Amino acid sequence: MGTALIYDEEMTKYKLLWVDPACKIEVPERLSVSYEALVRTGLSDRCVAVPPREASDAEILLVHSEEYLEGVKKTPHMTLEDLKEFTLQYGDVYFHPNIYHCAKLAAGSALQLVDSVMTGTVRNGMALVRPPGHHSMRSAASGFCVFNNVAIAARYAKQKHGAKRVLIVDWDIHHGQGVQYCFEDDPSVLYFSWHRYEHQKFWPNLRESDYDSVGKGSGAGFNINVPWNKVGMENSDYLSAFCHVLLPVAYEFCPDLVLVCAGFDSAIGDPEGEMCATPDIFAHLTHLLMNLAGGKLCAVLEGGYNLTSLAQSVCQTVQTLLGDPLPRLANLGSPCESALESLQCVRSVLRRYWPILKHAADPPTTDVGSRRIKLAKAEGEKAETAEEERSREEKVWPEPAERLRPPVCSASALPDDAACPDGLKRLTSSKDLGPLLGRRIKTEVAGDADGVATFLRLYTLIEKMRTNEIGNGVALVPDVAAAVKCVVQDLGSDLVNRVLVVCVGKEELNYATADGKMLVVQISGEDKEEQKGKYYIPMCLKKGCGDTVGFIQAVLGLLLPLGYEYDPGLVLLSRMPGSGVGDCMWQQLIGLLKGFAKGHTLVLMQTNDEACMGPTASVLLGHPAPPLQELLTPLPDDGDALERMRERLQADWKMLQTAVSSGN
Numbered sequence: 228m229g230t231a232l233i234y235d236e237e238m239t240k241y242k243l244l245w246v247d248p249a250c251k252i253e254v255p256e257r258l259s260v261s262y263e264a265l266v267r268t269g270l271s272d273r274c275v276a277v278p279p280r281e282a283s284d285a286e287i288l289l290v291h292s293e294e295y296l297e298g299v300k301k302t303p304h305m306t307l308e309d310l311k312e313f314t315l316q317y318g319d320v321y322f323h324p325n326i327y328h329c330a331k332l333a334a335g336s337a338l339q340l341v342d343s344v345m346t347g348t349v350r351n352g353m354a355l356v357r358p359p360g361h362h363s364m365r366s367a368a369s370g371f372c373v374f375n376n377v378a379i380a381a382r383y384a385k386q387k388h389g390a391k392r393v394l395i396v397d398w399d400i401h402h403g404q405g406v407q408y409c410f411e412d413d414p415s416v417l418y419f420s421w422h423r424y425e426h427q428k429f430w431p432n433l434r435e436s437d438y439d440s441v442g443k444g445s446g447a448g449f450n451i452n453v454p455w456n457k458v459g460m461e462n463s464d465y466l467s468a469f470c471h472v473l474l475p476v477a478y479e480f481c482p483d484l485v486l487v488c489a490g491f492d493s494a495i496g497d498p499e500g501e502m503c504a505t506p507d508i509f510a511h512l513t514h515l516l517m518n519l520a521g522g523k524l525c526a527v528l529e530g531g532y533n534l535t536s537l538a539q540s541v542c543q544t545v546q547t548l549l550g551d552p553l554p555r556l557a558n559l560g561s562p563c564e565s566a567l568e569s570l571q572c573v574r575s576v577l578r579r580y581w582p583i584l585k586h587a588a589d590p591p592t593t594d595v596g597s598r599r600i601k602l603a604k605a606e607g608e609k610a611e612t613a614e615e616e617r618s619r620e621e622k623v624w625p626e627p628a629e630r631l632r633p634p635v636c637s638a639s640a641l642p643d644d645a646a647c648p649d650g651l652k653r654l655t656s657s658k659d660l661g662p663l664l665g666r667r668i669k670t671e672v673a674g675d676a677d678g679v680a681t682f683l684r685l686y687t688l689i690e691k692m693r694t695n696e697i698g699n700g701v702a703l704v705p706d707v708a709a710a711v712k713c714v715v716q717d718l719g720s721d722l723v724n725r726v727l728v729v730c731v732g733k734e735e736l737n738y739a740t741a742d743g744k745m746l747v748v749q750i751s752g753e754d755k756e757e758q759k760g761k762y763y764i765p766m767c768l769k770k771g772c773g774d775t776v777g778f779i780q781a782v783l784g785l786l787l788p789l790g791y792e793y794d795p796g797l798v799l800l801s802r803m804p805g806s807g808v809g810d811c812m813w814q815q816l817i818g819l820l821k822g823f824a825k826g827h828t829l830v831l832m833q834t835n836d837e838a839c840m841g842p843t844a845s846v847l848l849g850h851p852a853p854p855l856q857e858l859l860t861p862l863p864d865d866g867d868a869l870e871r872m873r874e875r876l877q878a879d880w881k882m883l884q885t886a887v888s889s890g891n
């Protein structure tokens with residue numbers, strides 16, 4: 228199934244008609260440069276073009292009041308003076324004779340997207356719209372927004388398509404207060420927003436944008452605010468918020484649909500956000516959400532004011548929706564203290580609503596709230612002077628790397644008598660591996676002829692991934708442990724720099740991995756608390772790999788952050804016989820691990836594990852991993868054990884941190 232792209236140049240046909248410093252950044256070019264970038268890169272041709280439509284009154288009234296709609300309806304006929312007058316009743320927004328038409332198209336575009344995805348016409352999609360939506364409220368325009376496109380889409384998805392649980396992820400750098408107000412008492416819509424806050428000093432300067440606004444009544448726990456109290460947040464801060472706050476809750480929530488308030492003013496270079504995350508981060512944020520809701524994801528444009536980073540970020544998002552390999556994120560740093568303080572605060576208020584976060588640390592001892600009130604009174608947001616704007620240094624960042632689809636998406640290395648799932652390209656060992664390799668295999672493995680053949684096929688697969696002729700692959704071998712051992716020892720030497728080896732199930736995997744060329748993470752039921760150095764990490768689940776909650780906690784809170792920090796050139800995922808891991812969990816694991824190493828994932832399974840070949844091949848070929856059934860409450864000891872492990876490991880692995888360093 229394809230990716231929908233919704234755009235119409237009509238939505239560029241309104242602009243600011245008078246002087247207003249607060250609104251001058253919201254220009255029509257935001258939309259045209261985004262679309263033109265998709266055309267120039269060839270991405271738009273690969274999408275399914277879905278036309279926008281006007282939202283009807285009834286659809287707009289799903290969120291807005293009649294009096295508000297009646298008021299906006301009058302704007303097309305207003306004089307310039309009336310438009311200015313009408314605008315004065317709202318904040319940081321402007322009206323134009325054509326903005327009502329465009330606002331209906333923007334909301335209607337979001338609804339078209341929901342229809343396309345919920346009916347299965349496409350798998351996912353993006354709507355490039357103006358005016359944006361996430362600030363507009365039931366009876367008020369705000370922050371360049373007229374109708375709340377995504378909020379209307381969420382209500383529409385529930386009413387028309389019977390969606391039971393909708394996740395809204397708002398990665399725009401401003402708090403979508405309009406969305407929060409709309410769903411704060413509604414447990415069927417989980418709203419997650421991060422936003423520049425600076426202890427309430429940043430627009431919209433709301434007390435209720437802070438981390439302690441978790442929702443009301445039956446909606447308590449279903450509103451998540453991650454305030455950024457400093458500018459300059461980077462990729463590591465954003466990924467930490469996903470791995471340690473959003474994803475665990477999102478998996479427990481188990482949504483039928485994911486809507487994204489896709490604002491790109493959270494990217495580097497944006498005058499509003501003043502953050503430092505690079506456009507390729509949106510490839511990963513999108514990827515991490517695509518494993519939810521069976522891949523049903525609708526991204527709707529919100530903000531983004533640096534036309535260069537906006538266009539690049541839009542392309543990164545759409546290219547991921549299309550299933551292209553992800554870029555490697557170069558040298559991730561550690562989340563900064565301020566980000567850790569925010570994560571610690573929000574996890575501490577959510578843990579009472581979400582068992583998967585039950586073991587989150589207490590809030591920091593420094594009373595963050597006190598800083599909030601003082602600053603708001605003292606400073607408030609000073610209007611930036613023109614030369615301050617010019618003097619703010621021009622940010623530069625590298626052009627995102629090309630993301631080339633390999634000629635072969637997925638290959639298999641199988642014994643002759645094993646059936647090859649359709650879609651996979653069967654690989655026979657290629658002669659061009661050189662006799663040396665054969666000889667080395669012969670000596671080390673000392674296996675019989677077909678043992679050597681097995682390894683030759685395996686090496687062919689790895690070699691063709693290294694040259695990007697093949698994206699990913701699956702190999703059936705007679706003895707997984709021996710195969711891992713051999714590949715790892717060989718690979719550790721020369722073929723690939725940095726191999727992430729993920730072993731699911733018990734098996735003695737004692738490797739000397741001190742040099743860091745390989746990171747071995749073993750998820751099993753075996754209680755091997757002791758850790759053998761920085762690069763061998765046993766994660767033990769008391770109830771074994773069949774315990775999906777414990778497993779997903781280990782994957783999201785430990786394996787993903789480790790993987791991002793390690794940044795491997797190849798991922799070797801092996802499924803030990805008798806591991807007991809469920810098929811859905813196994814598929815989710817593959818889906819998530821594909822985000823590393825430009826998608827070069829090699830799955831190793833035991834020959835008699837053929838039953839798992841189909842589900843494995845399906846995800847390797849790019850089909851969405853089926854959603855995990857609703858997660859049962861995690862066993863207390865597992866969460867505890869994983870938190871203890873995180874405590875121990877975070878000295879070596881900064882991405883595992885979820886709180887300010889103890890003692891603060």
Ligand SMILES: NCCCNCCCCCC(O)(O)C(F)(F)F
Pocket residue numbers: 248249250319359360361362370371372399400401402430490492529530531
């Ligand atoms: N220095 C100028 C002050 C501007 N203050 C208002 C900011 C509005 C942000 C709108 C947005 O980016 O959140 C949306 F996604 F809605 F477009």
Ligand SMILES: [Zn+2]
Pocket residue numbers: 399400401490492499529530531
């Ligand atoms: Zn914004």
